[in-house]
Structures are given as C-alpha cells and as structure tokens.
Amino acid sequence: MRILLTNDDGIHAPGLDVLEAIARELSDDIWICAPSEEMSGAGHSLTLTRPVRLRKHGEKRFSVTGTPTDAVTMGLRKVMPEKPDLILSGVNRGANLADDITYSGTVSAALEGALAGVRSIALSQVYSHEAAGENVSFSAAQHWGAKVLRPLLDMEFSERTLININFPAIAADDVRGIRTVRQGFHDYGRGTLVESTDPRGFPYFWFGLESIEHTPGHETDLEAVQDGYISVTPLQLDLTHYASLDRLASRFADANGG
16 A cells, blocks of 8 residues: 655654654555645645745655645655555644644645545644643554554545544543544634734734633544544535525525526
8 A cells, every 4th residue: 555644744743753653554655745844724725926846855755845735736746656545644743623624734635635536634643731842742643543544444435535533632551442523613712812022122923722622512523532532533625505505596596587
C-alpha cells in the first residue's frame, strides 16, 4: 500500500515523525510532502499569488513553500509517480474538534485528498495545557495510531468523505477505547483575544481558544476525547443544507415567473 503523509505543522514537526512511525507499521511505501513551515489555521487555502517551491529532503521526503492544500496537490501531481492508496494528515499538535475543523490545515489536507478521490484521514493529538510549547505528549497517538487505522484500510469510503481522528490528552494506557461520534459545535463566544503592545509601541492582537465545553447527550467528538476516548468522525464535503432548498426556491418563484 502506497501512503502519502502530510500535515500543517511543517516538515520538521515532531507529530510528522510520529505519523511516519505509525504509517510504517502499515506499509513500507511511505511518501512525505508537507509544508516547509507551520501553517496551522490555514484551512483549505490554496496559494495563488506567489510561486510554490518544492524541496527534496531525502528519499520520498519533500516540502513545499505553501499550505497543506498545496502540499497534497504537489504530492499528487508532481512528487508521486502514481496516486497513493491512502493519505494521512497529522499527527497535529492540538485538537481538531467540532467546528474548529473549518480552520484546520490538518483536516483540509485530508479534504483535498478526498476531493482527488483518495481515501484520506486526519489525525490530531489533543493536549490539555494551553502553553505546553514543545512538551506536548503524543503518547496516545503513538500507541493507538495503527490500531485505529487498521480497521479503515480495507473500508470503502463514500465519495468526497474523509475521517477525522482525535487522540485524548492522556497517557496511552489510560485511553478507554475508540468511539465513532458526530462532529460537535462550540460556543463561538468562547474565543479569547489577547491585546498587547510590541517593543516599538504598536498594538497587536493574538487569537486564542478557551477550554472545550460539553454538548447535550455526550454524543460528539468533544465529549469523546474529554471522556478519555479516541474520537473517529466521518466528515463530508457537501455543505448543502437540503432542508432549505424548497424554501429558497419558493422565495424566488415570482422572480422566475412561477
């Protein structure tokens, strides 16, 4: 099985090393194409206003001066001789849960793979301390990564879907299992805005996120990781709200001569 690895934390991120170790438990045909620098929060952005440069770091290991979407595109169109059987994105340093997935470069890299018709999975390691810096533990991801992926390897993915996996912020031995759950939703007002002044006297602002909150029923990815489980959530690219189609059509009936 040929596997393409990517991320949004950059080619030198420790989570990418973790992902490579996980992938090598599943295959010996591993390719890497990741952003040259950290691109967290890049979402599904594509570089259009400047050239993207490709750099080779070793056998089957490349970086691009662009976004996670750029990295997957270059991996598929330039780096790899044939389309991979699987794309793995991560292991992200930090959670990609609930509606935060819309900001996530990790999830968006998997999304780009799904658009290209390749089975794609995003993996993220939750951590509990906001200022953890370089001290984020990937213990749960390291131990459970291949175990979570193996049942998915021969599963047929529906068209334009991907899988989002989050490992809880606990030791591997304390993980309670794996739960398949729906995407949760945050309270949008939970975000923080830190304002300060730089050394030259100019104001600057830094966005942050507060602790996750629960949703009723404990049926979402938010509660799964909070309760010590690995969350596995299928995501789809079709954002159409079908229940609104008829109502919208009726609004424009007169304009269309109906």
